Amino acid sequence: MVLTQPYTAEEVSLQSYALIRRYTEWKSERKEEIPVMVGKLKILPLQRTVEWEHKRIPVVKREFDFLYLLATTPGRVYTYSQIYQLVWQEYPHGDITNIIYCMVHRLKQKLKKVDVNAEHIISSVKEVGYCLKVYKES
Template sequence: MNLLLVEDDSRQVATLAPVLARHGFRVTYARSGGEALDALASRDAGFDLVLLDLGLPDMDGYEVCGEIRKRITTPIIMVSTRGEVRSRIHGLNLGAADYVVKPYDTGELLARIHAVIRRTASADAVERVRTVLYLGSVIIDLPTRQVSVDNSFIQLTPKEFDLLALLARRPGVVVTREQIMGEVWRAGGEGTGNTLGTHIASLRAKLRMPALIETVRGVGYRAVTPAE
């Protein structure tokens, strides 16, 4: 995924760019509206999304959005300290796919980025987005086998990761013990209760979210999303 980050605050870039990179984005950085338009004009640009801060030194961010939209259909997420309804409506009317108000939670920003890409990207890009799973503030990156909570990485064993990923792919759905043992351990369900229970307990402790994985007595387990 190629992402153009338009932001003149170097401290913000230093914080955000590594997080985006860890989640599979190749980040190009533009410090001004002019740099952003030049980057987008490049034949090799091929950006999947533009993350556009409105407070730029040379051009008004709304103007930059308008110029981008005249040239290409790449989705734009506006980022601004201007949180009033009029500002958000103006940005969306100019063609932005979403509008995020500073200060924002990085996990929420990532979720919004992936949501926009799912709505607007090509089939290949959508398939790449599906390689990242979300359970509230828990982010599960399948290609790198990394798990983070509130932008802090959690060290899991291979089986713990496979177990969490299996449940996260089916949030709210009860996965039976037999299914889990068959898919994670490639084994039948008999005589494996202690092993599975131990891994569930370890996951709950490491994630510091005991309620994230619910025990359905006599059946199995399910991942509980925050909305539940």
């Protein structure tokens, strides 16, 4: 980045943001998609789709982000606060427990439509948060 003098703080800031934006766009242009698979659950991050045994599950942005978060670290328990910060991308305020509970309930209903046992992959840890259970297929 080359700036000719005199320059303002605003100009430096705008040029910096432009460089960061270009780098981020360049870095995110991956040609291949690596699916995240946990048991029968398959998540395609670039297409932002979720499948259960090759059946597509329609999910909204936050449901996808929530499932992707859990699927990338199966077995790890995320607190309500961590989930809110990572999925909503803002600092938790108010009754976040109910907000997250409602989203998870809707997501479990969608999973249940595809397979009765699919909803059990999302496990609630009482008064703490959620994790993704990994069941051994038999």
